[in-house]
Amino acid sequence: MSTSTASSQPSKSTAANSQVQFVSPQFFSKKTFTTEEKPKDVRHNNILAAKTLADIVRTSLGPRGMDKMIKDSKGHVTITNDGATIVNQLQVLHPTAKMLVETSKAQDIAAGDGTTTVVVLAGALLGQAQILLDKNIEPAVIADGFSEACAEAEKILNKMEKPVDLDDFDSLVQNCVTSLSSKVVSNYSQILAPIAVKSVLQLVKSGNLVNNEVDLRDIKVRKKIGGTLEDTEMLEGIIFTDNKVSHSAGGPTKVVDPKIGLIQFCISSPKTEMENSIVVQEYSQMDRVLKEERAYIIKMVKKIQKTGCNVLLIQKSILRDAVNDLALHFLAKAKILVIRDIEREDVDFICKTINCKPIAHIDSFTPDKLGTAKLCEEVVLSEGSKVVKITGVPNESKTMSILVRGSNHLLLDEAERSLHDALCVVRSIVKRKAMVPGGSAPETEIAVKLTELSSSTEGFKSYCIKAFADALEVIPYTLAENAGLNPINIVTELRNKHLNGESSSGINVKKGIISDMFEEKVIQPSLVTLSALKLATEVVRMILKIDDIVICR
Numbered sequence: 089m090s091t092s093t094a095s096s097q098p099s100k101s102t103a104a105n106s107q108v109q110f111v112s113p114q115f116f117s118k119k120t121f122t123t124e125e126k127p128k129d130v131r132h133n134n135i136l137a138a139k140t141l142a143d144i145v146r147t148s149l150g151p152r153g154m155d156k157m158i159k160d161s162k163g164h165v166t167i168t169n170d171g172a173t174i175v176n177q178l179q180v181l182h183p184t185a186k187m188l189v190e191t192s193k194a195q196d197i198a199a200g201d202g203t204t205t206v207v208v209l210a211g212a213l214l215g216q217a218q219i220l221l222d223k224n225i226e227p228a229v230i231a232d233g234f235s236e237a238c239a240e241a242e243k244i245l246n247k248m249e250k251p252v253d254l255d256d257f258d259s260l261v262q263n264c265v266t267s268l269s270s271k272v273v274s275n276y277s278q279i280l281a282p283i284a285v286k287s288v289l290q291l292v293k294s295g296n297l298v299n300n301e302v303d304l305r306d307i308k309v310r311k312k313i314g315g316t317l318e319d320t321e322m323l324e325g326i327i328f329t330d331n332k333v334s335h336s337a338g339g340p341t342k343v344v345d346p347k348i349g350l351i352q353f354c355i356s357s358p359k360t361e362m363e364n365s366i367v368v369q370e371y372s373q374m375d376r377v378l379k380e381e382r383a384y385i386i387k388m389v390k391k392i393q394k395t396g397c398n399v400l401l402i403q404k405s406i407l408r409d410a411v412n413d414l415a416l417h418f419l420a421k422a423k424i425l426v427i428r429d430i431e432r433e434d435v436d437f438i439c440k441t442i443n444c445k446p447i448a449h450i451d452s453f454t455p456d457k458l459g460t461a462k463l464c465e466e467v468v469l470s471e472g473s474k475v476v477k478i479t480g481v482p483n484e485s486k487t488m489s490i491l492v493r494g495s496n497h498l499l500l501d502e503a504e505r506s507l508h509d510a511l512c513v514v515r516s517i518v519k520r521k522a523m524v525p526g527g528s529a530p531e532t533e534i535a536v537k538l539t540e541l542s543s544s545t546e547g548f549k550s551y552c553i554k555a556f557a558d559a560l561e562v563i564p565y566t567l568a569e570n571a572g573l574n575p576i577n578i579v580t581e582l583r584n585k586h587l588n589g590e591s592s593s594g595i596n597v598k599k600g601i602i603s604d605m606f607e608e609k610v611i612q613p614s615l616v617t618l619s620a621l622k623l624a625t626e627v628v629r630m631i632l633k634i635d636d637i638v639i640c641r
């Protein structure tokens with residue numbers, strides 16, 4: 089009896105088993121993953137997503153690389169060759185692809201240039217990692233192998249580099265030219281490169297360094313439509329492009345030996361904190377309100393004039409008009425040049441340049457807070473537009489301003505990004521005074537040396553080092569491919585040259601041959617290449633170690 093009951097009411101575990109069997113075994117293994125399959129599939133998908141992103145930017149690498157035209161949801165169009173900008177604008181959704189975007193941004197911060205290289209390298213490393221995974225090598229072993237290979241690569245790179253002296257102006261310019269050569273504005277590299285070098289060197293000369301690093305926020309790049317890139321100029325001082333000099337009541341537009349005050353309060357009648365209205369019933373009351381306003385503003389203007397201030401910079405206010413017509417009228421009468429709409433983010437730069445202190449209240453408007461210069465004037469540019477320049481700043485200028493000119497917004501924006509890369513190149517050299525040859529010479533040299541090392545290493549590590557070496561060849565391969573050369577022939581020839589000890593041989597993209605990159609003056613900062621290698625390895629290690637994606641709601 090008891091036996092029959094047991095058989096008619098199967099135990100819970102049996103029920104579960106029958107349920108499992110009800111779902112076909114094939115379906116179970118594919119859709120809900122067995123413990124072994126799931127990490128494999130997750131890893132495979134992650135690698136695929138990241139490689140797809142890398143493939144998108146691959147065609148942009150090198151002087152013959154193509155540009156991308158990106159249109160965002162608002163219809164705003166960007167034309168660029170800059171890796172960080174491309175991946176950033178793509179609005180990537182996959183989490184691992186996003187990691188590559190972040191890596192590109194990290195390279196932009198660390199070195200400024202090499203943001204395409206880092207993504208392409210990471211893509212190639214992931215490709216090689218997938219091959220190793222297919223051979224059933226553990227992801228952790230691959231990650232460690234890549235990390236060791238990267239450390240070896242750094243040593244090889246150190247042996248290749250040449251020291252750069254900051255007095256060697258030509259070498260610095262040449263480094264910038266290499267960086268600019270892949271940009272839309274490459275035709276103007278002979279104008280932009282010296283500007284970038286001089287600007288950064290000025291900061292070095294004035295001792296404006298923190299931990300041996302130049303803060304590029306001290307170089308203000310302004311853009312103004314009109315003219316050509318050849319009209320781009322640099323000056324020790326400040327250039328305002330969007331801030332209007334007030335012309336009301338015939339105020340001055342040029343002041344020699346200006347005493348400059350920067351105010352953060354409003355010169356207009358005060359308002360109550362809450363919204364309220366005043367009902368004026370008689371004319372005499374109205375008259376009194378206006379008189380009070382006049383008296384209030386005149387008092388302020390007189391106080392400002394008394395300090396000797398003759399140029400007034402007024403910060404933008406979001407609460408009310410920072411300055412009203414009446415105030416502009418009295419300021420003009422007092423012969424004070426007024427520049428309106430100063431952005432909050434520019435305040436630090438202005439203070440550093442002209443040695444002034446921002447003034448938050450009229451009561452603290454004292455002469456010691458004023459900045460000085462030789463000249464402040466409104467300049468009319470060739471095609472009629474106006475900018476304001478403050479020049480002749482005291483002592484060694486701790487900041488620099490660059491005015492970029494161009495015929496349209498797309499070109500101006502790309503010129504600004506390219507100039508940023510060039511400035512970063514000089515900054516990288518100031519930080520680490522060494523350069524390596526370009527044209528994929530370092531990547532090939534590292535690949536050749538690591539291949540040699542892998543043959544003398546044992547076990548899985550040997551596979552990982554060889555895979556790392558193979559991945560690096562993506563750079564010469566892509567440079568050749570983008571230049572319309574035969575990549576296999578070029579890479580083989582290049583490899584042979586490096587095997588024969590010609591460590592600075594690279595692809596001369598313009599002539600389509602292989603030559604000595606130091607002689608061709610295709611040089612780049614060591615820091616850019618090193619940082620790209622390290623960051624790419626780091627992100628690949630991270631991606632390899634992910635075995636699951638958990639979505640939380």
Ligand SMILES: Nc1ncnc2c1ncn2[C@@H]1O[C@H](COP(=O)(O)OP(=O)(O)OP(=O)(O)O)[C@@H](O)[C@H]1O
Nearest residue numbers: 149150170171201202203204205269270526527597
């Ligand atoms: N004249 C040249 N001849 C050969 N190779 C060059 C030359 N100029 C630059 N290169 C190579 O091109 C590569 C850089 O290309 P590119 O500037 O397009 O990408 P990136 O620097 O990685 O990214 P980005 O500039 O977008 O931040 C480097 O490997 C560099 O050595």
Ligand SMILES: [Mg+2]
Nearest residue numbers: 201202267270
């Ligand atoms: Mg570059």
